[in-house]
Amino acid sequence: MYQVFLDEHVLYIPGDDEAVLIDPVLELALGKSGTFSARVPKINPLYEKLKALDSTVRVERDGVALFYGRILSVERDFYGTKSITCEGELAYLLDSVQEPSEFHDISLRAFLETLIAKHNNQMAKDGAHNKRFTVGQVTVTDPNDSLYRYTNWETTLDAITDKLVKRLGGFLRVRHVGEVRYLDYLAESDNTNTQVIEFGENLLDYTDTLLAEDIATRVIPLGKRLETSSIAALEEYTTIKSVNGGKTYVESASAIQNFGIVTKTVSFENISVPANLKKKAEKYIKDSQFADVTLTLTAVDLHLVHADMEAMKIGDRIRVISPPHGMDRFFPLTELTIALDHPESSTVVLGTEVKAGLSERSISEKKELVERIERLPTQSDTLRLAKDNATALITAATTGHVVTRKNEILIMDTADKNTAKKVWRWNVNGLGYSKTGYNGYYGTAITMNGAIVADYITTGTLNADLIRAGTLKDRAGNISWNMSTGALSAKRLSVDSPNFKLTTYGHLTAKGADIDGSIVASSGDTKVRLGYGKLSIYYQNKELGLVGGNGFAGSNTIAGLNFDLERTGDYMTWAAQPTGGGSYEMVWTYARSSFGNFSGGMLNAGCDIDMHYNRLRNVSWPDGAINGAFHFVKINAMSSDGTVASWSNGCRMRFKNGILIEATF
Structure with a gap:
């Protein structure tokens, strides 16, 4: 059952004679503020208390809050009925501004905490106008964990969206624990819903962006390139022929019935084991190829029929099975539209595209270069931030399934190890975490031989006899x-x-x-x-x-x-380089072998050589190599002391291809 509260007073209860709303609709979107709209008749006891930007609204389902926000506008029609439009509390971050600042060598979490601290300093501490946040879970990572960013009079939401979300991915989520309003920045959803949407079962209607020509019903996987090839002129790759009954492909029989045979070659260049290559191809044909599909569904939320079944929530990972397409994959629930008085007509959008909401209504489009104003301290408390993030992640865990098997304990995002994506596995050989399923890759682990495996280790002091590092x-x-x-x-x-x-x-x-x-x-x-x-x-x-x-x-x-x-x-x-600029010219070059107009094994001159009347010794002239004229002076008479008495100018000998063709004395 859905209920709506205005400043902690009941605004709507289904079937009530006074707490009435007309066409109450809740629209939620992943990473967006979301909206709630309704018409309020005069008989509602809170009719006169509706105030724009002052009244707060909360929407609950079975006592669990789905939406917190404020009234953005109130309009009265000819009959006195008021129409209200509310925006979610993520939009509170539009009410503060980040002054010009430079952030250098700062971690992702420290940067987010700084922005939120500046927002909080501009907001009231208590009462109805308390719009403060506490940074909660941060699972998005930066490769260097060292950001270089500017802010320049943009709103806090604009700063977070532009400096973090657009560049690093992930999404924002507002979460309440008691009186604390947390802002989480998540790389992916932390909950896999137990419900399954199956075509022909609980799916009433749908549209999608998937075209027939985009579907591959038969996939030929090619793995790592082989060292040798049966055709000398071509490269050859690992195939699945040896483990697939002689066939080089895998296919979806149900999809072939609908679309015929559509063959596609897919490269998995790092896989050299045929059995592993086959698993990758089977996953691709029913999962990976649908990664960019966006589904708009009208589906029965089975929670309405079975109260003990988990209700669909924004951000949940939902399993979708479509035999006609050969599809069996998890999609993120990115948009959810609920008519509170007719919840059976709710629609959900699954996929990666999310439309902009009211929380983006005043985000600036200005992308000009910001100027350097002041330099903030670059030293951050790495260990403290790591502890804060670990605390936020662990204490905020409200979903998951603990399964005890004969020889191990599992903590998973679903109760079935065959469908779970996030798995903690603890047995006699160690404790490990996989984000690719029960039989997946355990990249975080403590094993029985004393080894600790992790992508990141943050510690205060590291004592070791030997450190091996790349x-x-x-x-x-x-x-x-x-x-x-x-x-x-x-x-x-x-x-x-x-x-x-x-x-x-x-x-x-x-x-x-x-x-x-x-x-x-x-x-x-x-x-x-x-x-x-x-x-x-x-x-x-x-x-x-x-x-x-x-x-x-x-x-x-x-x-x-x-x-x-x-x-x-x-x-x-x-x-x-010539005095006028341009490319450098080779003026004196030794070439090992001939290339261009350069002779091999020789010094090649690219300009005249001026000897400045110095001697050129031991010169050998190859046959046919002399061209041009030699100018000299002829002595006509000598004095008794050995000096030149008279001489003639203009004497010369002219050669062509080594032959003397003219002599003038």
Whole structure:
């Protein structure tokens, strides 16, 4: 039974003579504020107490609140009946503004807590106008857990939506525990409903966005690429032929009856075991291919018929079975429309698309670049935030099923281990959590051999005899130390301190320090490695050459600076950019092999060579190689002291292809 309360007084009870509402409709949407609308006749005792933006409204089903909000508008018609429109309390976050600020190196939860704290400081603490929130569960994650964000006079809801939800996904949920109003930020629903919507059973009517041409009734899965191929010119992949009776495909017989054979090739490039590949294909044909489908349903909520059956709630994961489509998958319940006086006509929307609601009515569309105003402290209490989040997650758990089997204890989102998606499994071998089902992958575990497996571990102090790591990185991502290759990278380097120091902002400082090993810097396809007394240059992972010091062969005293071209390098060049700008021109080039207009095994000049009257010694002129004229002076007479007495200018010898064709004296 549905009831509506106005400021804790009864506004509507089905069948009551006075607490009457006409066409009361509740519309809820995942991550949105939701709305409630109705017409209130004069006979209702609370008729005169309806006040816009002042009166609070609560809608309950069997004593459980589905909606909290405030009256947004009150309109009176010709007959005196008032029409009210209410918006959900998520819209309270539209009533506060975030001043210009910069957030740097801050965790996701800390950022959300800061925004909510600023909202709360602008709201009343007590009474009917208390619009404060407490940050509850936060299950959305950021890869680095280190955000860089600005705020600039937008509403708090706009800030949360734009800076978090649109960029990281997930959805917002308002939840009440006693007098506390929690704001949760969830990556996915935390409840799987026990009801099943099955075509031909409790489904009355539906529309969907699924087109026949989008459906694959037969799937050929291709796994990991094989090292060898039966056709030399083609790549070959793992198939299911060996575990599927010689067939390379799986199919849905019921879907074929409706749509015929529609074959699709699907790649699972990391799977090399045929049996696992077959399971993936079977899941795809009845589940994964429907991931983008949005269903609008008129379905019987079996809770109306069986009070002990779980009622459908916004955000629940609902199992939908459709034999005509070969479909059997869970969809999130993203929209729910309930006519309180005719609940049997309720409609639900399952899928990923959610329409905008009233809570978005004043969100700014302005996306201009915000200016830096003030820098907030970047230090966050990582351990405290982790404890707060763990406490919020565990204490807020109000759903789930505990199943005791012969040899283990299960805590799941459904009572059936075959349909459960989230599973805690505890047996003699350990305790583990899977988000892919009972037979899925247990990525969080404590096993009997003393091993702890987890994606994230937050602790105050870590004592260990041995730490094995792939990469060590600071929270902001400025410093990265690859423990496998030994590469240490930092965003900024400086040498201005007597002590060696590497800070969390990426500064490396040293004075009088020796580097035993190498430092690598890269940009695009080019990489430079400095270490072991030489500077090595790479391009597209190919070593081209090096600059370093060396001694002359057979001598310990003659040392020099070497510019070496490795055998993997094709050429060495001196190049210059023209004074007018543009591409660099190769003016002096050694080519290992001929390419373009460059001769292999030679120095190729790209400009004139001025000897400045210096001698060119030991020159060998190959046959046919001399072209042009040689200009010289002819001595006509010499003085007794050996000086030139007279001479003739304009003398020359002109050659063509090594042949003297003209001589002028």
